[in-house]
Amino acid sequence: MIMWIIRILFVVIGSLVGYLCGPYLHLNQWQGAFAGFLFAVILVVIEFFLKRVSLKNLLTVLFGLVLGLVAASLLVFLTSIITGRNGHSCIMVAAFSGLTLGYLGTAIAYKKRDEFNLMVPSGGAQYGMRTRSNDMKIVDTNVIIDGRILDICETGFIEGTLIIPRFVLKELQYIADSSDVLRRNRGRRGLDILHSMQKSPNIDVRISEEDFPEVKEVDAKLIEFAKSISAKVVTNDYNLNQVAELQAVTVLNINELANAVKPVILPGETMSVRVVKEGKEYGQGVAYLDDGTMVVVDNGRTLMGQSVDVMVTSILQTAAGRMIFTKKKEEAGG
Secondary structure, three states: OHHHHHHHHHHHHHHHHHHHHHHHHOOOHHHHHHHHHHHHHHHHHHHHHHOOOOHHHHHHHHHHHHHHHHHHHHHHHHHHHHHOOOOHHHHHHHHHHHHHHHHHHHHHHHHOHHHOOOOOOOOOHHHHHHOOOOOEEEEOHHHHHHOHHHHHHHHOOOOOEEEEEHHHHHHHHHHHOOOOHHHHHHHHHHHHHHHHHHHOOOOEEEEEOOOOOOOOOHHHHHHHHHHHHOOEEEEOOHHHHHHHHHOOOOEEEHHHHHHHOOOOOOOOOEEEEEOOEEOOOOOOEEEEOOOOOEEEEEOOHHHOOOEEEEEEEEEEEEOOEEEEEEEEHHHHHO
């Protein structure tokens, strides 16, 4: 809202300046006002579209344009020395070379933008080599609160720069200041995890000030931000995962990674589990493996609080994870 007020004021001031400067441009005052209004509107439109372009891309394009214009100036200088002329021929060479080399410099620099290491790593030289690929990943609030992202990064399975947008920090602080005890504890845990990530020499964490005021939801802002800088989104939110993939944004889901690294268990294998509660069906008991996988023990209701040897009969893969169905070893053997 504030940005739109600034834009409207800029257009009004531009019209006023055009109204006052019109006579100096051989225009009447109203024609000058219209020219100033048109110029201000064009600048606002350009600014509106440029806000979706990352700073890295803007700097890369500007760098290519400057190199192209410098090369064109050198060409004009050499042409004037060789020919000994400073007339229309040099003007034609300047116009043609400036247009051609400026365009080529801009286009080539943009296509080769991934080779520019414009984001200097905050770690040492050894860690700087690891982040040279500029593989940027935007971290979701839920992943920070979850905490597993810290251990995964410490092991080196996630490389590159982890970007924490300012609006994610605001949401995390809002949760930490909640009146609800559970939410407050979750928020404070997230802040502690983020602090540990920043202190780790093996993790490159950057705070981004990029924001999208016209977008209200944090998840939608994450997707827009990822699209604007061609980054990946790290999350454990199933809904955000689905929406991001629909918009062609690459997602790294921590839950999918956890399911992928769970040990393979086949029907017929035996294991020892501890029954902790009743199952939904009559006579069933429920146990859990160390990774949280639910184990349903047939006729295990009477064994609550006890350890029992069981044999796997079947495995069911659901959206929430795996469920392993078992029988007591003596019953399966019989």
